Amino acid sequence: MISVLIECKDQEKALAVTLAALVNGAVEGLVAEVVILDRGSRDGTALLADAAGCRFLDDPDLRDVVRSTRGDWLLLIEPGARPLLGWVDHIGQHISVAQMSARMRPSREYRLPFLQRLRRRLSALEHGVLIPKRQAIANAKSGHSLESLGRGLAMTQLKCEIVPAAVLALQ
Numbered sequence: 001m002i003s004v005l006i007e008c009k010d011q012e013k014a015l016a017v018t019l020a021a022l023v024n025g026a027v028e029g030l031v032a033e034v035v036i037l038d039r040g041s042r043d044g045t046a047l048l049a050d051a052a053g054c055r056f057l058d059d060p061d062l063r064d065v066v067r068s069t070r071g072d073w074l075l076l077i078e079p080g081a082r083p084l085l086g087w088v089d090h091i092g093q094h095i096s097v098a099q100m101s102a103r104m105r106p107s108r109e110y111r112l113p114f115l116q117r118l119r120r121r122l123s124a125l126e127h128g129v130l131i132p133k134r135q136a137i138a139n140a141k142s143g144h145s146l147e148s149l150g151r152g153l154a155m156t157q158l159k160c161e162i163v164p165a166a167v168l169a170l171q
Helices: 012-027 045-051 062-068 087-097 114-119 133-139 146-150 165-170
Strands: 002-008 031-038 055-058 073-077 101-106 129-132 155-163
Touching (some): 002 012, 012 031, 012 045, 012 087, 045 055, 062 133, 073 146, 087 129, 129 133
Parallel strands (some): 002 031, 002 073, 031 055, 101 155
Antiparallel strands (some): 073 129
C-alpha cells in the first residue's frame, strides 16, 4: 500500500482534480492514505481535505511526516496532476517486485505546447515520484519540501501516464 503526499498552498481547485483521480486507487486498496502538507493556504484547501478524508497538516516538518505515513511506499504528487487509466495496476505491480524509486510517463495526449515545455524548469514531482518509505526517511530533512525529497533520485519509468499539473493551469 502507498501513502500519497501532496504539498500545496492556496491550490484548492488543483487539489480537487488530483484527489478525484486518486479515488480509484483508494477503492482498489492501493492508496492507504492521502496526506496534505499545507504551506499556509487561505482558501478552502483544509475543508476539501477534510471532506475527502485526507490527513491535513498545517506547515509540518517533512521528516516527521514521512516517518508517520502508513504505506511502505510514498507517491509524491503535485496538486493538479492526474494519473491516467492503469496507474493503479502499474504502481501495484512495481511495489510488489521492485525496490527502486519510479516515476510515471508524461501524458502523450495532455501536455504543454512544445515551446512552453522548452522554456520552463521541470519540477522533480511533475511526473510523480514513487519512493520506498525507508529511502524517503533516509533522504528527508527537517524544513525541506517534497520537491527536495523527489530531486536527484535514480528512478525507473512506469508504463502508466500522468497529466502534469502545469497542463491544468492552461485549461
